[in-house]
Amino acid sequence: MKNFSQSLVDNKEKIIERWLNKVCEDSRIESTYGLSRPAIINHLDHVLTALAIILAQDKKDNFETVVEASLNHGILRAEQGFDASEIAREYHLFRQIIFSTIEDCLLQATAAEIMQTIRSIDSVVDEAIARCFQSYTEQRIEELENLQNQLALHNQELTRFARTSQDNLSYLAHEIKTPLTSIIGYSDLFLRIQKQKSEIKSTYGNLEHIEQVLTSGRKLLRLINNALEISRLETGETKLKLELINPRELIEEVVHMLEPSLGKKNINIRVDSQKSPQTVITDSLKLQQIITNLLSNAIRYTESGEIEINCETIDESRWKIVVADTGIGISEEDLLNIFNPYYRVAPNSTSCVIDGTGLGLAIVSQLITIIQGEIRVDSELGNGSTFTVILPLQIQNK
Template sequence: TINLADTENTPRLIAVAHTDPDKESLVWKLQQENRTPQTNYVFDTGESLGGYYVCKGSMALIAFNQEQRQLFRELQCHSYICVPLWTREQIIGSILCVWGHTPRSYTEADLKLIEDLAYRAAFAIENARLYKEAQEAARIKSQFLALMSHELRTPMNAIIGFSQVLLRQRSGKLAPQQVSMIERIHNNGKNLLSLISDILDLSKIEANRFELKPEPLNLVQLIATTLDSLRPLADEKKLKLRFASEVEEIEIHNDRDRLRQILINLLSNAIKFTQEGHVTVTLETPCPKTLQLTVEDTGIGITPEDKVNIFQEFYQVDQTSTRQYSGSGLGLAITKSLVELMGGEIELESEVNVGTTFRVQLPVQVQIA
């Protein structure tokens, strides 16, 4: 039998087993009120208990009452061992083994074996509990992030909208300094809204509530328009933003907005971490059902240590207090999750002070699970 402690540290029977399934009901009855003297002793002292030989005269010592003594007789108890389940200096349960049918007795060697099994069982039980607690904590976190993201989007949209109205009506009514301040409000508002959207996406992905909306689209055209939207950022740093495709057109079935999000995340990262040289997007079709997108830059590169964690949520390549490159650390984590939701894979190659290459392989036809 296996007992586990409840919230009040009281032994609670959770499992029984017998070589004869018909007698398992007797074992359940034996654990009347979820306890026997052996279980209580182990829980109270934390020590193993071995009754290597049980005779009629000692039956009173192993049972609380006449009913339990009768059950021990029906089970033909000749010997027993009860050991604690220890974890982190705390007893979380016990295992009671009873030998019946044949007049064999447990030995010291049996005790050591059962103690070893109990140690492994306690370790597994504790890990399962910790995993369950971690899953629940992650669920609560995702629920909180989703709720807060929804609550923050409304006021942020209002701030962005009203600042945009002021900028449109600024002629002759606002001083240059006021215009500059409103532009900062507007731009920072858009940045914050983008962060809120990322957090909301992440919470949906973690909660398995993220849905793709595949549709027919021209991938070459999508890449070209995405590059055009980011070209001003590259021009500010005098970077060459290039696109090379082995096909003039390719019709695919995918989520347009999420595919664009993947491209923007990879390209904006490449532009941000590249001071001179180029950022190049390459489109290939290694086989009829698969396409490969490559984003290559001549930037600062990624160290082997950072490569291990680069797709982790909130991970920053530069984690110093005076870090040069801003960002939430969510872009690549979301990108990887989106690629995998589409049934694809993403990998990277990088060399410090040489550059980084991200390769994304996706099916031409994305299926909704």
Template sequence: MEENLKILVIDDNQTDPSIVSLALTQTGISMEIDEVKDGNHALFVLINNHYDCVFLDYLQNQDSFTLIRKLQSSGIKVPLVILMDSASEEIGRELIKLGASEYFVKSRLSPETIAQILRSAMRIHHAEMRLDLVNQQLKESREQLVSQQRELTAQQQQIKQQNLKLLEISSLKSVFLATISHELRTPMNAIIGFSQILLRPKFGQLTNKQLDMVEKILKNGKNLLIKINEVLDFSQLESGKLELKPEILDLSKVVSNAVTKIRPLAEAKNLSLLVKIDLENTLVFNDAVRLQQIVINLLSNAVKFTESGNIWVEIRDITQNQVIITVKDTGIGIASQDFQNIFAAFHQVDQGIGRKYSGTGLGLAIIDSLVDIMGGKIDIESQLGVGSIFEIKLPRKINLAPDLGSVVFSSHENSFHSVYYPHLKL
């Protein structure tokens, strides 16, 4: 127990000395005792001073209930012991319900018992104060959690609304890209067609200067058409509207055709373009146009970003049901921190307007999407200043048609025929 306790005794006995004060002074506990004779004086003293415990001799001439209520309404919290006559124990219990700490019958009062009462009352009061503090902290925590939950709900609602707006914007963007690509392809095809007609001798002999100008128109028209087609393909892939048209095809011929189209670009930069085909069975079930598009995009990138050295293309079996297409170059390479971005739409190594390497930034994004819907996977290895390696792993048979089980590949004759074998394994 604390030393030098400060005790308040409320006793309306006007003649006899307070038996409570006498008993307290005989406990051996160091304390300072103040006495008041009525409830109003007691309230004033308690408002202006701190006491460790209050002993209230049940007020006969004043309402003890009123005093306790005033203490409660004033926010004064102090251990309060009620001293009662033996016939008034029922009233004591009511006072405790109202807020008193303990009650005790005065006829049993002694220095030992009042010391026990003092210790008990203070212990109960401290426990109640700790409980009040915990309850207050819990209340504040609950209020904080409710507030945070409201904020979180509002943020989630805001994010939901933003996502809906982004989806709407993305949808409008895809529609716009598809529409504008269609609108641009028609006049561009006309420009290319008329340029080709002008280059035919039967339509008249052009001067060397005119011939050079028309060839430039044709070349630039074809380049622009490629970019327009890339935008159209991307918009269809993004909206999920691009559908593959699988067929039985010779993978080696598809790769060779792609190499044939890219070889002039490589030769223009004095690059060696080497091809290696290591397939026991060259037949696959896939979309020939989209497969060629994947290879052409990879080779175009390799040529674009390689100033000297070689470009290799290899196709080989991984397993009986899987093939791999590898494109390797000795180009500028890709920084490791850019690996996660190179397949993002419109991402380019050189982002400036006056960039050295032209393009829409959609080539690798289209490859990534096409490989994904084919059920394949892309792996990349690269080192700045050394070169890059792209590996496209594809299933020999893509699962897009319900009757794929009827397709049989013959690795011996390099040909195929159709019969119905439900449990076919390619």
């Protein structure tokens, strides 16, 4: 089988390049969006090298390299947010391209050589898949445990919040009920499957259950965090931490952080900070949260088009940040309520799916008041929205 081995060695770069293009073009592998070339390829080179050695019969078992590389690959894919189906799909494409590459050699081989080659390739790729899913599952379970610990820690503060403020409590309970029910249901199902020690073929289903738990858990945690933030702001527990910052750099950091949330949306984010003040004295964390919430809101309510962030000096004592989008817009009736906690603008279009807690703009309004600013909104239903935040160049510490 040395001809097959040499074919893989000679065409290694070609195989990797073809696989990379296939994975990036595959609509069923969405998590590659925004990832660098090395981050996508990861362990492929190690698997091909091990496969070439086994086919050359220089060593009967050369799985150590595959095992270590695939374990690391599973951890990486978990951190990158891949679904189990996406990992299975990328290995499926990998196997296809390997066989396509050595097809000419296979046509010239004997039946025995063909069978032995196919078994060797399958054994290496199957071992890589098994080890990858092993570490991927362990990483997901660890993430689930960490999430559980965070929810437990937040539970005490949420209880305190419920005791001190009954306003909107019934709404909050309703919002928590759905993801919490999902967490309990899928957790119970996953644990029962684990106790039964089901066969490997059910691995994909188990991983999907973990994904459902994590998704619901993150949504619940986000809701709790926002509710607690509103509680702290309303009770005056938040204090100013003033420092000298460069607003242009802060805006660029927020944009870079939120770019992955664009997903498949056809949105161009443009930043104009040519007239921005060089420095301002403010609370950087609160300002960052304001910009993050406004930009997240613009992305959430915009399916395609442009989001523009403008930052400029107004006069010797004031500056402003403007976030404008080409989204669904806001009606006159909704404009009167958008800064109220738990209020959400309902989209008219079924193509725009809104997933939020209704607390983002309420938090923005409270934070702007704390850092001694004001916010204005201009919007028309169907024609986008413009949020203008006016702030002092230097906050007066009272």
